[in-house]
Amino acid sequence: xxxxxADLRFAESHEWARLEADxxxxxxxxxxxxxxxxxxxxxxLAEVGKVFAAGExxxxxxxxxxxxxxxxxxxxxxxxxxxxxxxxxxxxxxxPYGAWIFKLKPSSVDADxxxxxxxxxxxxxxxx
Amino acid sequence: MGQRTPLYDLHLALGAKMVDFGxxxxxxxxxxxxxxxxxxxxxxxxxxVSHMTVIDxxxxxxxxxxxxxxxxxxxxxxxxxxxxxSAMLNEHGGVVDDMIVYRTDTGYRLVVNAAxxxxxxxxxxxxxxxxxxxxxxxxxxxxLAIQGPHARQKIAExxxxxxxxxxHQLKPFEGQADGDWFIARTGYTGEDGLEIVLPADQAPxxxxxxxxxxxxxxxxGARDTLRLEAxxxxxxxxxxxDVSPLAANMAWSIAWEPAERRFIGRAALExxxxxxxxxxxxxxxxxxxxxxxxxxVVRIANVGEGEITSGSFSPTLSKSIAxxxxxxxxxxxxxxxxxxxxxxxxxxxxTFVRHGKTLI
Numbered sequence: 001x002x003x004x005x006a007d008l009r010f011a012e013s014h015e016w017a018r019l020e021a022d023x024x025x026x027x028x029x030x031x032x033x034x035x036x037x038x039x040x041x042x043x044x045l046a047e048v049g050k051v052f053a054a055g056e057x058x059x060x061x062x063x064x065x066x067x068x069x070x071x072x073x074x075x076x077x078x079x080x081x082x083x084x085x086x087x088x089x090x091x092x093x094x095x096p097y098g099a100w101i102f103k104l105k106p107s108s109v110d111a112d113x114x115x116x117x118x119x120x121x122x123x124x125x126x127x128x
Numbered sequence: 129m130g131q132r133t134p135l136y137d138l139h140l141a142l143g144a145k146m147v148d149f150g151x152x153x154x155x156x157x158x159x160x161x162x163x164x165x166x167x168x169x170x171x172x173x174x175x176x177v178s179h180m181t182v183i184d185x186x187x188x189x190x191x192x193x194x195x196x197x198x199x200x201x202x203x204x205x206x207x208x209x210x211x212x213x214s215a216m217l218n219e220h221g222g223v224v225d226d227m228i229v230y231r232t233d234t235g236y237r238l239v240v241n242a243a244x245x246x247x248x249x250x251x252x253x254x255x256x257x258x259x260x261x262x263x264x265x266x267x268x269x270x271x272l273a274i275q276g277p278h279a280r281q282k283i284a285e286x287x288x289x290x291x292x293x294x295x296h297q298l299k300p301f302e303g304q305a306d307g308d309w310f311i312a313r314t315g316y317t318g319e320d321g322l323e324i325v326l327p328a329d330q331a332p333x334x335x336x337x338x339x340x341x342x343x344x345x346x347x348x349g350a351r352d353t354l355r356l357e358a359x360x361x362x363x364x365x366x367x368x369x370d371v372s373p374l375a376a377n378m379a380w381s382i383a384w385e386p387a388e389r390r391f392i393g394r395a396a397l398e399x400x401x402x403x404x405x406x407x408x409x410x411x412x413x414x415x416x417x418x419x420x421x422x423x424x425v426v427r428i429a430n431v432g433e434g435e436i437t438s439g440s441f442s443p444t445l446s447k448s449i450a451x452x453x454x455x456x457x458x459x460x461x462x463x464x465x466x467x468x469x470x471x472x473x474x475x476x477x478x479t480f481v482r483h484g485k486t487l488i
Contacts, residue, residue, distance in 0.1 A: 038145075038349070039162040041441040042417050042448075060467070062419040064161050064349060064441050067467075086417070093160075 002031040004123050005097055009116035011073040012125055025074050028100045032126045037063040040092045045081040046102055054112050074112035076104035133178035134270055134328045135335055142345055150243025152179040154348050161349035165443040168317055168354055169484050172276030173346035174338045179242035182269050182325055186235040187261035197255055199391055201383035205231040211301045213381050215373045217393025222369040224251050228314055230303045241363045270331035275321030283322055286341055318358025318482045353440050359479035366437040366451050372400055375407045411478030412450040418466050420450035427463045431455050444481045451478055
């Protein structure tokens with residue numbers, strides 16, 4: 001059983017999104033995703049200032065096993081990336097909900113978040 | 129559902145993530161592949177390799193037949209207990225499989241790959257002809273590999289006195305029977321260690337004893353990164369039916385003398401040598417962040433192109449390494465295409481790590 005925090009929204013492609021008090025959205029990958037990937041050894045981060053549509057490729061997570069694209073769960077402009085993942089990519093394994101990957105200034109946050117899964121729906125989607 | 133080794137239930141109980149490997153359900157890792165890799169380089173760990181195929185060869189002409197079948201020469205095995213690595217070639221000089229051959233008191237023991245079992249058995253049967261030799265597949269046996277700098281010391285303390293003594297006496301590339309166990313100082317990690325072939329019904333108990341004594345179980349994921357760092361070929365990736373041993377760093381394992389030994393594939397290899405070997409298998413080191421993977425394209429300025437055959441992240445070096453097949457003229461620099469971008473790589477001899485030490 002993986003950890004699925006109730007305050008997050010999830011994409012079917014296993015990213016999580018958290019709406020912050022300041023209106024920005026923080027993005028990472030789920031505990032289930034890191035478990036399936038195995039040891040993460042490299043994260044290719046997006047550039048700050050880049051604008052993504054919802055579902056657009058926004059980076060790559062490479063584990064020992066394989067490379068997996070990360071998709072932006074909501075549309076918006078990248079305002080920060082977690083540089084710590086450059087030297088410590090394994091944080092995605094050890095602390096998947098603390099180790100965020102990027103933060104967005106969303107362009108249509110309510111509509112985009114509504115399309116994502118809540119914790120119960122994500123739990124069902126991954127068969128737990 | 130794939131085939132299962134006698135240790136299948138134990139793997140599940142130890143929390144293994146299971147994957148299909150050549151038709152077998154095998155443990156990929158028991159939590160962290162990288163940690164398991166370090167465990168073997170620094171201390172020791174135990175692998176279930178019961179999926180591998182053990183074949184005993186007996187008969188009056190067992191030796192003559194193997195001298196015809198294999199590119200290496202079993203006549204070099206001076207005495208019971210010695211072992212050698214060899215390719216088994218087809219007439220075109222392509223590698224049908226690679227294996228370790230042990231000389232035993234009744235003949236020879238071959239350990240070949242799991243995924244190639246069917247093609248190997250068919251090929252060997254077809255080559256028997258009129259030779260007075262018999263093949264005995266020993267599927268009733270299991271095999272554990274215990275690898276790492278402390279492997280022999282730790283195992284010697286956990287087995288009977290006579291087996292412990294044997295473990296201390298074995299030199300590298302030697303293997304001897306003790307009762308119904310066969311204990312060899314061989315492996316596929318670049319570290320010292322043992323491979324133990326034992327009756328299947330004893331395997332779960334022994335594996336359990338080792339884990340109980342604090343020896344970590346290691347999955348096939350770490351086995352792959354360990355062998356890659358050691359520069360050892362993986363059949364089906366770095367070598368296959370259409371690859372010559374001359375183009376796969378295996379020339380050392382071809383016994384050209386005596387010249388009159390007409391092993392299968394010899395004529396093709398001689399023709400290849402005369403014409404000039406077109407490609408070579410090299411090591412690549414990515415200095416930037418990223419991960420090299422099998423089938424990525426390698427570009428060498430003014431020389432041509434090649435392809436990665438095995439690539440991964442090296443836990444020991446903390447950077448990505450690969451084996452790649454490139455034109456023979458390739459020097460010390462190349463570039464690899466990763467997701468549409470070209471990254472510079474260093475071209476090195478493909479032994480990255482041995483006995484815990486970095487060689488590049």
